[in-house]
Amino acid sequence: MPDFSLTPEQESLRDLARKFARTEMAPHAAECDRASRFPEEIYRKAFDLGLLNLNLPTEYGGSGLGLFDQCLIVEELAYGCGGMTTTVIAHCLALAPILLDGSPEQKERFLKPIGAEYRLAAFALTEPSGGSDPGSMRTLARRDGDGYVLSGEKCFISNAPQASLFVVFANTDPSQRHKGVTAFVVPRSANGVTVGPDDEKMGHRASSTAAIRFDDVRVPASDRLGPEGGGFSLAMRTLDHTRTPIGALATGIAQAALDHAASYSLKRETFGKPISEHQAIQIKLANMAQAVQAARLLTWRAAWLIDRGQKGTLESSIAKCFASDAAFAVADEAIQTFGGYGYMREYPVEKLLRDAKLTQIYEGANEIQRIVIARELLRGYG
Amino acid sequence: MEIVVCVKPVPDAETRLRTAADGSTLDIEAVKFVLTGYDESAVEQALLLKEANPGSKVHVVSAGPPPRTEEVLRASLALGCDLATWVEMPPGVAPDPVSAARALARAVAAVPHELVLCGKNAGDDEAGVVAGALAELLGVPDYSAVLDLRWDAAASRLRFQRSTEAGVEKWEAPLPCVVALQQAWNDPRTAKLPAILKSRRLPIAKVPPEAAIPATGTTRPTKFELPPPRTGAKLIEFKTPEEAAQKLVKVLKEDAKVFP
Amino acid sequence: MTGPTLVVGELHDGALSDATKEAVSVAQSVSGKENVVGFLAGSSPRGPAAGFGRCGVARALVAEDPRLDGVAGAVVAHLVASAADSLGAELVLVGGSTFGRDLIARLGIRWNAAVATGVTSLTRTGASFEVRRPVFGGRATETRQLEGAHAAVALRPHASAAPPDSPGEVALTPVPLDGVPASFWAAKRLSVEVVSRGAGPSLTDASIIVSGGRGVRAAENFRLIDELAASLGGAVGASRAVTDAGWRPESYQVGQTGKQVSPQLYVAVGISGAVQHLMGMISSRVIVAINSDSTAPIFKVADYGIVGDLFQVVPALTQEVKRARGQ
Ligand SMILES: Cc1cc2nc3c(=O)[nH]c(=O)nc-3n(C[C@H](O)[C@H](O)[C@H](O)COP(=O)(O)OP(=O)(O)OC[C@H]3O[C@@H](n4cnc5c(N)ncnc54)[C@H](O)[C@@H]3O)c2cc1C
Numbered sequence: 001m002p003d004f005s006l007t008p009e010q011e012s013l014r015d016l017a018r019k020f021a022r023t024e025m026a027p028h029a030a031e032c033d034r035a036s037r038f039p040e041e042i043y044r045k046a047f048d049l050g051l052l053n054l055n056l057p058t059e060y061g062g063s064g065l066g067l068f069d070q071c072l073i074v075e076e077l078a079y080g081c082g083g084m085t086t087t088v089i090a091h092c093l094a095l096a097p098i099l100l101d102g103s104p105e106q107k108e109r110f111l112k113p114i115g116a117e118y119r120l121a122a123f124a125l126t127e128p129s130g131g132s133d134p135g136s137m138r139t140l141a142r143r144d145g146d147g148y149v150l151s152g153e154k155c156f157i158s159n160a161p162q163a164s165l166f167v168v169f170a171n172t173d174p175s176q177r178h179k180g181v182t183a184f185v186v187p188r189s190a191n192g193v194t195v196g197p198d199d200e201k202m203g204h205r206a207s208s209t210a211a212i213r214f215d216d217v218r219v220p221a222s223d224r225l226g227p228e229g230g231g232f233s234l235a236m237r238t239l240d241h242t243r244t245p246i247g248a249l250a251t252g253i254a255q256a257a258l259d260h261a262a263s264y265s266l267k268r269e270t271f272g273k274p275i276s277e278h279q280a281i282q283i284k285l286a287n288m289a290q291a292v293q294a295a296r297l298l299t300w301r302a303a304w305l306i307d308r309g310q311k312g313t314l315e316s317s318i319a320k321c322f323a324s325d326a327a328f329a330v331a332d333e334a335i336q337t338f339g340g341y342g343y344m345r346e347y348p349v350e351k352l353l354r355d356a357k358l359t360q361i362y363e364g365a366n367e368i369q370r371i372v373i374a375r376e377l378l379r380g381y382g
Numbered sequence: 383m384e385i386v387v388c389v390k391p392v393p394d395a396e397t398r399l400r401t402a403a404d405g406s407t408l409d410i411e412a413v414k415f416v417l418t419g420y421d422e423s424a425v426e427q428a429l430l431l432k433e434a435n436p437g438s439k440v441h442v443v444s445a446g447p448p449p450r451t452e453e454v455l456r457a458s459l460a461l462g463c464d465l466a467t468w469v470e471m472p473p474g475v476a477p478d479p480v481s482a483a484r485a486l487a488r489a490v491a492a493v494p495h496e497l498v499l500c501g502k503n504a505g506d507d508e509a510g511v512v513a514g515a516l517a518e519l520l521g522v523p524d525y526s527a528v529l530d531l532r533w534d535a536a537a538s539r540l541r542f543q544r545s546t547e548a549g550v551e552k553w554e555a556p557l558p559c560v561v562a563l564q565q566a567w568n569d570p571r572t573a574k575l576p577a578i579l580k581s582r583r584l585p586i587a588k589v590p591p592e593a594a595i596p597a598t599g600t601t602r603p604t605k606f607e608l609p610p611p612r613t614g615a616k617l618i619e620f621k622t623p624e625e626a627a628q629k630l631v632k633v634l635k636e637d638a639k640v641f642p
Numbered sequence: 643m644t645g646p647t648l649v650v651g652e653l654h655d656g657a658l659s660d661a662t663k664e665a666v667s668v669a670q671s672v673s674g675k676e677n678v679v680g681f682l683a684g685s686s687p688r689g690p691a692a693g694f695g696r697c698g699v700a701r702a703l704v705a706e707d708p709r710l711d712g713v714a715g716a717v718v719a720h721l722v723a724s725a726a727d728s729l730g731a732e733l734v735l736v737g738g739s740t741f742g743r744d745l746i747a748r749l750g751i752r753w754n755a756a757v758a759t760g761v762t763s764l765t766r767t768g769a770s771f772e773v774r775r776p777v778f779g780g781r782a783t784e785t786r787q788l789e790g791a792h793a794a795v796a797l798r799p800h801a802s803a804a805p806p807d808s809p810g811e812v813a814l815t816p817v818p819l820d821g822v823p824a825s826f827w828a829a830k831r832l833s834v835e836v837v838s839r840g841a842g843p844s845l846t847d848a849s850i851i852v853s854g855g856r857g858v859r860a861a862e863n864f865r866l867i868d869e870l871a872a873s874l875g876g877a878v879g880a881s882r883a884v885t886d887a888g889w890r891p892e893s894y895q896v897g898q899t900g901k902q903v904s905p906q907l908y909v910a911v912g913i914s915g916a917v918q919h920l921m922g923m924i925s926s927r928v929i930v931a932i933n934s935d936s937t938a939p940i941f942k943v944a945d946y947g948i949v950g951d952l953f954q955v956v957p958a959l960t961q962e963v964k965r966a967r968g969q
């Protein structure tokens with residue numbers, strides 16, 4: 001029998017994240033958004049409470065959560081502030097490849113310090129030449145004695161300005177295209193690493209994003225993750241694990257938009273009655289509620305399948321794509337429900353729209369998700 | 383020091399209140415139960431005393447039905463309490479404060495207890511009766527409205543303040559005793575995620591309630607009413623400002639009962 | 643036949659407290675004047691116990707001992723329980739205070755009473771009593787039936803008016819102090835510091851808030867709001883018109899983009915009641931509006947309204963509050 005109820009343990013994890021989101025994150029969300037401020041003090045508190053290293057196993061000092069529990073937490077955090085949540089999930093995204101393909105020695109060396117004190121990591125895949133097509137990657141890793149020399153540029157890398165280590169994808173054999181992609185762990189302190197200025201973004205302004213340049217950066221072979229040429233598969237396996245939390249993040253934004261719209265509609269009066277009594281507004285709210293619930297259930301199901309050991313490529317793509325489109329549509333309707341107030345910076349809903357937008361783009365743009373969904377789908381008919 | 387903290391699960395402060403179908407109580411369908419704010423503060427006080435007096439133990443005790451009672455005990459364990467005891471009442475039972483005190487006393491009497499801490503009152507029934515009744519059952523003194531509680535090991539005395547109608551009183555008292563804390567003044571800590579996970583696996587001792595304790599005690603709820611929706615102000619009629627002032631103070635005192 | 647009702651007295655500045663007098667008044671209405679007996683403990687209770695006589699109580703018990711001043715409710719509970727037993731009382735009533743609540747709690751066990759605290763109304767129903775009391779921070783009211791032969795009730799402050807002061811004698815009977823466990827005397831009250839309401843409570847904690855709006859017209863006039871709040875022991879809030887004008891800092895702003903408050907009493911002075919303001923204070927228990935415009939939307943949500951010029955009404959109100967609170 002399917003059972004959609006949470007265990008008491010899951011409820012208490014969710015409550016912790018909810019409390020943190022509403023008391024620590026939300027009160028600073030507008031200010032960080034306006035000033036494009038990276039609230040390190042909040043991320044440090046999240047680290048202290050175990051809300052940062054969500055996917056890091058307990059043996060390395062992390063919280064060691066399964067994907068479903070991570071999603072519960074991410075949705076709550078995103079309800080408080082989407083941008084701050086991006087900092088958290090981009091960090092977890094960077095830990096995932098080390099967990100998947102790192103040797104025991106590498107895990108000990110790279111992950112222990114991350115569990116021990118507040119440090120951020122960044123996942124560097126996207127390049128100026130195109131994020132959707134990693135096979136066209138231009139960053140090169142040249143064999144040189146007992147190591148490699150990296151050169152090239154990554155862009156739009158979340159946490160790059162603060163991260164102490166980067167997981168970098170580079171090509172060891174460009175003739176092989178994506179079969180030549182290899183993953184490396186590069187400390188920020190390595191010679192030749194330059195992080196560009198913070199990008200000015202439309203939303204998620206409490207997170208930071210920047211380009212990273214690699215000018216003949218020496219990387220020892222012991223810092224290579226998995227075999228040469230294993231990087232593309234590693235990136236795809238990583239994204240299979242981290243796409244679903246984007247669905248949760250989008251669901252959190254959508255729920256916040258619905259909550260704002262519904263409570264506003266009860267208080268705002270036009271033509272002598274609350275706008276919630278106008279059927280046009282009721283229909284909006286009903287559609288928004290459907291979208292939010294469907295987004296949550298698709299996310300839960302994808303996470304549940306992956307926790308049971310399945311690949312879940314189709315389901316996680318559906319969850320990410322549906323939830324992020326839902327978040328954008330729901331935030332849009334929330335603004336419409338607020339009328340002119342919704343368009344004002346002083347009210348929280350316009351930020352939700354800007355934040356929702358990113359979820360349709362990063363970790364695989366929704367066009368790419370639809371390609372994946374169709375491919376997986378058609379496999380079942382061929 | 384052997385410290386016992388008594389806690390109660392109460393509806394979350396954000397709960398939308400609704401009357402149950404029979405009209406006599408709160409409808410608890412879909413209500414989320416949490417540690418009452420004052421109890422959170424009592425747990426914090428217990429942990430602060432423990433940290434300041436190495437070798438101390440904090441034992442958390444609660445009486446009530448599943449699952450909410452177990453949940454507040456686990457929440458207290460996650461915050462750092464060492465041991466937990468649950469006086470397990472049948473589902474649906476909501477003991478009145480005196481019956482709750484009787485149930486708690488059974489559990490407290492059975493474990494080492496030098497200092498018993500309670501919150502000022504529960505956020506739901508706001509009775510503030512449990513501490514005094516529990517102290518009577520344990521045969522020890524109790525002090526209410528307590529702030530700034532410290533243990534003076536050299537003098538073997540608790541030192542504390544009480545915020546009463548008389549003002550702020552300074553007190554000292556020996557153990558054993560029951561202390562009801564005034565309010566959430568101590569910025570209670572938040573349980574960390576690993577501690578929450580660990581608390582799920584810690585044992586909770588269960589004590590059956592005494593058969594003689596009636597299901598609701600000696601008081602029985604008969605009606606639970608919510609204020610009617612606002613229908614517009616009652617306008618005060620007056621000829622002079624002084625008359626307006628007098629009439630307003632009168633209604634605030636006698637009708638609204640909010641005059642300080 | 644019903645037994646007598648015992649009203650346990652408490653002193654304030656050397657005389658019976660207002661809370662005690664309110665309890666006498668409730669006792670007289672549920673049990674009949676002749677069935678009310680007073681009780682007072684202290685180092686020299688006889689003088690103040692005469693106050694019972696002036697409330698129309700003919701008989702009172704007094705426990706006299708220097709150690710009884712400032713003692714915790716536990717000790718008095720022992721004395722009251724024995725007194726109630728020897729009188730064959732059915733009801734013990736106290737005023738709404740810390741002392742009262744402590745006492746009642748103990749009687750629930752010691753005297754096997756059905757207890758209720760914070761009670762705003764007490765009525766007789768057949769052989770027992772029914773109480774009404776606010777719960778959930780005043781967001782709801784519950785009614786409870788007190789069962790069994792004994793009831794012990796602590797009122798909420800201002801549950802009733804005090805009985806009219808009238809000339810009257812009270813016959814005093816001393817009660818013995820035995821039976822109190824020695825350990826109960828071991829605590830010491832070292833000092834009492836009477837606190838002044840200097841800074842007042844913070845906006846979000848306050849049980850009373852007085853807020854001013856654009857109607858106050860200028861920063862210097864905000865003194866009127868401060869004074870009214872001080873007389874009530876409450877905090878000061880403001881509408882955004884006020885914080886935008888810089889008459890008060892932003893931390894005073896109540897509303898959707900300011901603080902969300904839900905005090906027992908919210909007094910809105912010169913505030914029109916824009917929806918953004920209402921969203922910050924609509925859950926207040928009692929709302930009072932003072933505004934010169936009778937069509938101001940604030941009157942739709944207020945419980946009580948004064949349509950008038952705030953510059954006349956507010957100073958008069960401050961005076962009246964001070965008078966009523968004996969300041
Ligand atoms: C705020 C922010 C944070 C980010 N953080 C990270 C990070 O931490 N690490 C990281 O590696 N990357 C990160 N990215 C990069 C992000 O993942 C990419 O932007 C994304 O994958 C899209 O790549 P692109 O921007 O190069 O767009 P392009 O690949 O140039 O695509 C442009 C458009 O064409 C569409 N498109 C492309 N190919 C196809 C096709 N075959 N069929 C149909 N449509 C197609 C795309 O969907 C898109 O609409 C971040 C981006 C942003 C904006």
Ligand SMILES: Cc1cc2nc3c(=O)[nH]c(=O)nc-3n(C[C@H](O)[C@H](O)[C@H](O)COP(=O)(O)OP(=O)(O)OC[C@H]3O[C@@H](n4cnc5c(N)ncnc54)[C@H](O)[C@@H]3O)c2cc1C
Pocket residue numbers: 341344346347854855856857858880881882883884895896897898899900911912913914915916917918919922932933934935938950951952953
């Ligand atoms: C994006 C946005 C966010 C907002 N957020 C908030 C918020 O969080 N909080 C908030 O308060 N507002 C907020 N507002 C502003 C809100 O819409 C109102 O403009 C504001 O509340 C008006 O304040 P007011 O009632 O003091 O002033 P007014 O609306 O000008 O009302 C003044 C009142 O004083 C009365 N008056 C005048 N003289 C006297 C007198 N002598 N005696 C008695 N009464 C008198 C008048 O009759 C009038 O009703 C927001 C507005 C926007 C657009």
